[in-house]
Structure formats: structure tokens, C-alpha cells
Amino acid sequence: MTWRGPELLSTNPSLPDQIIARFPTLSLDQINPTVQLARDQMGTWRxxxxxxxxxxLFxxxxxxxxxxTELAAWEILETGKPWREADADVAEALDFLEFYGREIIRVGTPRRLGTEPGEHNQRIFHPRGxxxxxxxxxxxxxxxxxxxxAALVSGNVVLFKPSERSPMMGYHLFTLFMEAGLPKGVLQFLPGGPEIGQALVKHPDVHLIAFTGSQTVxxxxxxxxxxxxxxxxxxxxVIAEMGGKNAIIVDETADLDEAVTGVLASATGYQGQKCSACSRIIVLHDVxxxxxxxxxxxxxxxxxxxxxHARNRMGPLIDRRALERVRHFVQRGKTDGTCVLDRQVEGPGYFQGPVILTNLPPSHPVVQEEIFGPVMVVLKVTxxxxxxALANDSPYALTGGIYSRSPANIQLARNAFDVG
Structure with missing residues (x-):
């Protein structure tokens, strides 16, 4: 099938004029035949x-x-992720392949349930489709x-839509599975914009949707x-992992050197473009x-x-839209609060250094909304x-942490944090 959708470009966020790959895409009227091609493989693959x-998988x-190393280099080029984190991303991908390959043997092998005479009950897992x-x-x-x-090894046929901001990495994953011997048609690589994802979600033949992204989507x-x-x-x-507005507490007993290092690692790692990133730092007034x-x-x-360049700890944001969103929130924070630091970076890329804002009310959008950039709000409590209470005063949080030498405070945080 010749794809008839608009061309999708992959560019380097450090040098936005540099095109690193071009991809054809599906048109919406090609969704049905594509889904049918996948359906044709279901009976065999399961x-x-x-x-x-x-x-x-192995x-x-x-x-x-x-x-x-090659895959990490491509990730650096396409998404602006620093070397250390790009290498870790590939390592995590390897862990997933090894884990699910072993786990399907453990949980997928039929197991007898009960020993009642005259009965033979088994637990058997079937793919969803x-x-x-x-x-x-x-x-x-x-x-x-x-x-x-996880979907493939469980016997499902997969329609894979990578983000339109990182189609090259999705293509590399697809080709690795093909080289490993995955039968043609069991995994379909479908680059494209949001309209492709929307059409797939709506399709009546789809059984399972696995999504990671924003809460809105x-x-x-x-x-x-x-x-x-x-x-x-x-x-x-639907399996959906969505965004978060996460807090770290620093109490009066904390090792401040350790706290500063940990907060910065969380808030500025991959330029704060992680759903687990710390964006609210809640500090006891004494320190x-x-x-x-x-x-x-x-x-x-x-x-x-x-x-x-491995010496650089922070790279660019993913694209102009991301940079404009960060600048919008920073400006709101400056207008309504105090800006302690705003490291803007000259150059052709979408660079934004760390931002520290204070004196904002807990209900302020900068405090409540996920920004997806290296923006920290520091809040003082007594x-x-x-x-x-302030850490939990957010509509959604995935992670939470505390720097403290007080066993009592650590236990309070362990019990009280409403995250995950």
C-alpha cells in the first residue's frame, strides 16, 4: 500500500533547520485497510x-x-536528550524486552487451580486481539x-504510532523487531499526526489502547x-500513563547539599520534560x-x-511549541511572583535553562499545571x-519525595503523599 498522507519531518531541536528524516504517512481513508491487514494476522500470531x-523479544x-551507542546517538539527535540519559533510555528498553520475554513464560504457562476430584480448572491467558x-x-x-x-509477546497484533516528534526512534524500534524475525504484518509502523491516533482509537476493531502522554489526551x-x-x-x-505535577519537600533537618543536588537532577533532567519531574519544591521556613x-x-x-557534547547537562526543549509554552508560564510567574533565576540561552536551538520562581500562591497556574520544562516553584511553609497538605494540593502527581533526617517526618511523608 502506498501511503498518501502528508510528509512527516523529523528535525534536530538543537538545529531546527536540520532535517534528519522524512516519513510518508497514512491518509485517513487508509486506516480501514491498514487495520484489516493487522486483523488478518491475529489468528496466526495468537x-x-x-x-x-x-x-x-530476546x-x-x-x-x-x-x-x-548508535541508538542513543539517534535519540540525542532527534529529541535533544543528553548522552547519559539517552544511554539510560536504551538500557531501559533492553530491560523491557528481557523482562516481558521472561515474564510471559512465567505467567503465560497454564496453571491448575484447585485440586477438587473430577475437576481440572486452569488459568489461561488469551491475547485481547x-x-x-x-x-x-x-x-x-x-x-x-x-x-x-508487552502487547506482542502476549499474542496481540500491534498498530504502533510513535510520536510525530520522534518518528525516527519509532522506526528504529520497528526495524529491530523485523530483523529479529517478527512476522510481517504483526507489527505495523504508522507515523503521523494526532489525527492518525484519533482514528485508531475510534476504530471498532481495536481491542486495546496503550498510551503515554498528557492528561488531556x-x-x-x-x-x-x-x-x-x-x-x-x-x-x-485502555492503559494510560499521563502527566504529573510533582513535589519534593525539604525540611529543617535535611542535608541541603544533597537536597539541592537531588532537586536539580529531578527538575532539570532532560530539561524537565518528564512526567516524573519535580516542579514544586516545598521548603520549611527555617532553611x-x-x-x-x-x-x-x-x-x-x-x-x-x-x-x-557530553559536558552539557541540559540540551534543548523538543520544539518551538514547547519553548513557547515554557516562556508563557515563566512570564506569568514573573508577573504574579518573584523570579530568582531565568537562564535564557541564545542560539538557533530551542534552549531554555533552569527557572526558579517564588512568592506564588498555591492556586496559581504555574504551581498547579504541568509545564514540561525546567521551571521550579519554591514554596515556603512553617x-x-x-x-x-501543599504537596497533595494538586489535581495529579506521579511522584513525591522528601529530604529529611527525621524518621518521624519521613514516615509521615510515606503515609501522606498522594501520588502514583
Missing amino acids: NVPLHVRARI RTADLMRQRK LAVVIAPWNFSLAIPTGLVS GLNIIQEASHVSAGQRHIKH YPVFLERLKQAASSILIGPPE TISEAL
């Missing part, structure tokens, strides 16, 4: 023995391991590898998947001024530049109870 499906891991994977750009190899490999997918189309004989299952000054000094020393 009957492939577990150990054979697992072996394909072969894919072997190939990925051989090309680890046709799986759609809609993957993000910020972990452009690890997350799609996990979602795709994730909730839209859940809502759309709940609709049962005419002739649809199943309920779609607030000292912590804030040390945080400013440390953030001012971070090297920023093209991520292919008690650990107030700190925990």
Missing part, C-alpha cells in the same frame, strides 16, 4: 507458542544491545519498547474508547533562605548546549503538616 514469541534485545500503541517522544525508545513488546482517549460502535462486540481496554540561595547557585552553574 497461536504462536509462548517461547517462540519470547525468543523474538533476539530484538540482542540486536539493540549491539547498536546501543488488536492493540494500538500511542507512544511519547520524551522516552522515545524505552516507553514504546515496553508497550509494544489520555482522558480524551479514555472517553472515546468507552463508546461502543455499531457491530463492536467487545469493550476497549528556606539558605536552600533557595544554594539552589540558585547550583542551577546557575549547569552547562547548557547541544547534547552531543510545618511538615502544611508541607504535606
Whole structure:
């Protein structure tokens, strides 16, 4: 089938005029025949023995391991991720392949339940059928590898739509599976824009949707998947991992050097473009001024530049839209609060250094909304109870942490944090 959709360009966020790949895409009227091609493989693939499906994952891991440095380099080029984190992303992808390959043998082998005379009950796992994977750009190899490999090894046929911001990494994953011996048609690589993902989610033949991305898009997918189309004989299952607005508490007993290092690693790692990133730092008043000054000094020393140079700890944001969003929130924070640091970077890329804002009310959009950039809001409180209440005063959080030498405060945080 010749794809008739618009061309999709992959560019280097450090040098936006540099095109690193061009991809053809589907047109919307080609969705139905593409889904049918996948459906044609379902009966055969689901009957492939577990150990054979697992072996394909292990072969894919072997190939990925051989090309680890190359894949990390592509991720640096396409998404602006610094060397250390790009290498870790490939390592995580390898872990997913190895884990799901072993796990399907463990849980997929039929197990007898009970020993009642005259009965032989077994627990047997069956694939759901046709799986759609809609993957993000910020972990452009690890997350799609996990979602795709879990679906494939379970016997599902997969329609894989990588992010339109990182199609090259999605293509590399697709070719690795093909080289490892995955039968043609069992995994379909479908680069394209949001309209492709929307059409796949709505399709009545889809059984499973695995998504990682923003809360807005994730909730839209859940809502759309709940609709049962005419002739649809199943309920779609959605696995959605969405964004977060995460806090770290620093109390009066904390080792401040350790706290500053940890906060910065979380807030500026991959330029803050992670759903797990810290963006709110809640500090007890006794150590607030000292912590804030040390945080400013440390953030001012971070090297920023093209991520292919290993000395640079921060690279560019993913694209102009991301940079404009960050600048919008920073300006709101400056207008309504105090800007302690705003490291803007000259050059052709979408660079933004660390930002530290203070004196903002807890209800302010900068404090409440996920920005997806290296923007930190430092909030002062008087008690650990107030700190925990403020940490939980967010519509969604995936992670939370505390720097403290107080066993009592650590236990309070362990019990009180509403995250995950």
C-alpha cells in the first residue's frame, strides 16, 4: 500500500533547520485497510507458542544491545536528550524486552487451580486481539519498547504510532523487531499526526489502547474508547500513563547539599520534560533562605548546549511549541511572583535553562499545571503538616519525595503523599 498522507519531518531541536528524516504517512481513508491487514494476522500470531514469541523479544534485545551507542546517538539527535540519559533510555528498553520475554513464560504457562476430584480448572491467558500503541517522544525508545513488546509477546497484533516528534526512534524500534524475525504484518509502523491516533482509537476493531502522554489526551482517549460502535462486540481496554505535577519537600533537618543536588537532577533532567519531574519544591521556613540561595547557585552553574557534547547537562526543549509554552508560564510567574533565576540561552536551538520562581500562591497556574520544562516553584511553609497538605494540593502527581533526617517526618511523608 502506498501511503498518501502528508510528509512527516523529523528535525534536530538543537538545529531546527536540520532535517534528519522524512516519513510518508497514512491518509485517513487508509486506516480501514491498514487495520484489516493487522486483523488478518491475529489468528496466526495468537497461536504462536509462548517461547517462540519470547525468543523474538530476546533476539530484538540482542540486536539493540549491539547498536546501543548508535541508538542513543539517534535519540540525542532527534529529541535533544543528553548522552547519559539517552544511554539510560536504551538500557531501559533492553530491560523491557528481557523482562516481558521472561515474564510471559512465567505467567503465560497454564496453571491448575484447585485440586477438587473430577475437576481440572486452569488459568489461561488469551491475547485481547488488536492493540494500538500511542507512544511519547520524551522516552522515545524505552516507553514504546515496553508497550509494544508487552502487547506482542502476549499474542496481540500491534498498530504502533510513535510520536510525530520522534518518528525516527519509532522506526528504529520497528526495524529491530523485523530483523529479529517478527512476522510481517504483526507489527505495523504508522507515523503521523494526532489525527492518525484519533482514528485508531475510534476504530471498532481495536481491542486495546496503550498510551503515554498528557492528561488531556489520555482522558480524551479514555472517553472515546468507552463508546461502543455499531457491530463492536467487545469493550476497549485502555492503559494510560499521563502527566504529573510533582513535589519534593525539604525540611529543617535535611542535608541541603544533597537536597539541592537531588532537586536539580529531578527538575532539570532532560530539561524537565518528564512526567516524573519535580516542579514544586516545598521548603520549611527555617532553611528556606539558605536552600533557595544554594539552589540558585547550583542551577546557575549547569552547562547548557547541544547534547552531543557530553559536558552539557541540559540540551534543548523538543520544539518551538514547547519553548513557547515554557516562556508563557515563566512570564506569568514573573508577573504574579518573584523570579530568582531565568537562564535564557541564545542560539538557533530551542534552549531554555533552569527557572526558579517564588512568592506564588498555591492556586496559581504555574504551581498547579504541568509545564514540561525546567521551571521550579519554591514554596515556603512553617510545618511538615502544611508541607504535606501543599504537596497533595494538586489535581495529579506521579511522584513525591522528601529530604529529611527525621524518621518521624519521613514516615509521615510515606503515609501522606498522594501520588502514583
